[in-house]
Amino acid sequence: MVTGGKSLKKIHDILRPDQPMRLSYFTVxxxxxxxxxxxxxxxxxxxxISxxxxxxxxSYSTIAWAASLHKGISPEVVYLPxxxxxxGRVFEFLSALGDVAFAFAGHNVVLEIQATIPSTPEKPSKKPMWKGVVIAYIVVxxxxxxxxxxxxxxxxxTVEDNILIxxxxxxxLIIAANMFVVIHVxxxxxxxxxxxxDMVESYLVKEMKFKPSQLLRVLTRTSYVALTMVLGVSFPFFGGLLSFFGGFAFAPTSYYTCIVLGILLMVLAPIGALRQIILQAKGYKFFS
Structure with a gap:
């Protein structure tokens, strides 16, 4: 939500620099x-869509680094933390770990995707799934x-969380790249x-004994979208949220060789991200 809203606002600001609009409008x-x-x-x-x-x-990642090279090094560039x-540096390091975890996320949807692949004892779905995962992470x-x-x-x-900003x-080119970002997110x-x-609807049907229906699907999914939109409008801290959820939603079981490392990342990354969000929130006005 935050990324899409910021990219739309960037497009507007380039096209209409004399007519500023709130970020919250674009998030909505x-x-x-x-x-x-x-x-x-x-x-x-x-x-x-996928x-x-x-x-x-x-497309937009290529434009981002190519346009940056074309721009050249900023005169006031500083490479210090x-x-x-x-x-503060320790907390920033922890927050950065959450960013990396989010960038290479996907483990939480792997099983859902694999479930859509035909599987037989002779041709198990795990083989094409493994190839797909390897290729996906290489592309990432x-x-x-x-x-x-x-x-x-x-x-x-001084680089922004979203370099295109x-x-x-x-x-x-920047307008095109930001539109690519919007489509991507x-x-x-x-x-x-x-x-x-799927998880929420299954819980409501199996545990709460709701009757499966189109109405239940509409209410559940609409409520989720509305909730995430309100959160995006209220807390548009892209970097902090990225790190927080990247670490918090990290699945340690996806790293069989070192589950302890995964658990540590789940605990430590959100701590660093939460500090970053608090610092950013000090000068922030809600729905600005």
Whole structure:
């Protein structure tokens, strides 16, 4: 929600610099799309959306680091840590771990996706699933590592959480890149929300004894979208939220060789992210 809203606002600010609008308006506009898309029944029904999101991710990440290189190093660039104290640096390190965990997330939807693949004793679904996961993480690395390295090289410690927010020219390219981001997060929202929908609806039917119906689906999914939209409008701290949920939702069981490391990441990353959110909230006005 926050990313989509910020990207839409960036497009507006470039096209209409003399007509400023609140970020909350764009977050609501972005969230409104999901009131319709969230009612798609399953993963198979969002295949086209997911594919478009993947293509957009490759496109905007390439534009981000290429446009940054074209811009050149900022004269006032500083490569020192943002925090001036050792304690602050430790918290920032923990928060960064959550960012990495979120960037390489996907373990929480792997089983849902694998369940849609035909599987037999002769041809188990785990084989194509493993190949798909490996390819997916390679693509993610190729997209995000250049952005991370080039972004820090060009902007230093003043780089924005979304590097495209730091760029202004060429205007048409930055507009296109931010539109790609919007399309990407529309797809990724649905991919990550689908398991939540299934979990909540299953709980309501099996545990709460609700009758399965279209009305139940509409109420459940609409409520979830409304809740996330309100949270996005109220707390538009992209970096902090990214790190918090990246660590908090991390599944240690996806790392069989070192479950302890996964548990530590689940505990420590949200702590660093929560501190970052608190610091950002000090000068923030709700619904601004």
């Amino acid at each position: 506009i972005f969230g409104s799309v999901h009131f319709f898309l969230s009612h798609l029944p399953n993963f198979n029904s969002i295949t086209v 594919l478009a999101a993947a293509l957009m991710s490759i 943002r925090a001036s104290t050792s304690t 690395a190729l997209c995000y590592f250049p952005v991370a390295f080039v972004g820090y090289y060009i902007f230093g410690n 730091s760029l202004q020219k060429p205007a048409w 529309i797809g990724s929202y649905q991919v990550f929300a689908m398991p939540v929908f």
